[in-house]
Amino acid sequence: MVQAAAGDASLVAQAAGGSEHAFRTLYRAYVRPVYWLAHGLLGNAPDAEDVTQETFLVAWRKLRGLELVGDSLLPWLVTVCRFQAANRIRAQRREREHTAEAADDSIPSTVNVEQQVIDTEFAERILREVEGLSPLDQDIFRLCASEGYAYQAAAEQLGVAHGVVRNRLSRIRTRLRTVAEEST
Known part of the structure; x- marks a missing residue:
């Protein structure tokens, strides 16, 4: 895992101040664990990649108001990743239900x-x-x-x-x- 000597709190503060270098360091440090968590939750690489990117996008947007508890950003990223994965699973379920309803409406239940x-x-x-x-x-x-x-x-x-x-x-x-x- 890539991590600066100053720790995540310092990198989070720098990234919240607009430092792309600090954010990239955090990204490189945690992209793999976040990806594997997303893959475990979703079961496929394309969705895991999307959720990983969404997780870091949320992180970039919310770092300014983030108060880091402990020395690592990972627990917070894990929570964000779980929420993003849950949102994706719900959206996929709605899409499947909508598609199934549309198919049910267009196909007669029996052929006379x-x-x-x-x-x-x-x-x-x-x-x-x-x-x-x-x-x-x-x-x-x-x-x-x-x-x-x-x-x-x-x-x-x-x-x-x-x-x-x-x-x-x-x-x-x-x-x-x-x-x-x-x-x-």
């Missing part, structure tokens, strides 16, 4: 195969019925029902009167409704 088969058969019947329509009626259905065209816009696209689109679409819907009622 029977309902999927019924839905597929129903869609196929509707498609067969639409395929049996005249070409103009197929175009009206495609534009109005599938693509969301208004009657007038569909009429202009197809070169027919507004009333033709309205009346034919009404008949198409009635025909498809009949197919749907037969399916249930």
Whole structure:
């Protein structure tokens, strides 16, 4: 461990006064024990490195008001490291819970195969019925029902009167409704 002869109290006072050299000396003296403590708490190197850096960042910010108890800065750094590690563990837990909740919301708890088969058969019947329509009626259905065209816009696209689109679409819907009622 790197340590100055004057002890940590003197280095802490110098670092609190803005001495980067004193702070670097403290850092070099305690970075390894702080890292290994963080690694033991978190279980992986990347998080341990982050928590070690966060610990020394807190130390740099709080040295001015620090009253060192004893000859070593290490017990205080250990306490800061434990708090930083606990914060990281809580944040990771919240992230996992949030991710799990999002996954739970997007994935159905069960897959109803029977309902999927019924839905597929129903869609196929509707498609067969639409395929049996005249070409103009197929175009009206495609534009109005599938693509969301208004009657007038569909009429202009197809070169027919507004009333033709309205009346034919009404008949198409009635025909498809009949197919749907037969399916249930």
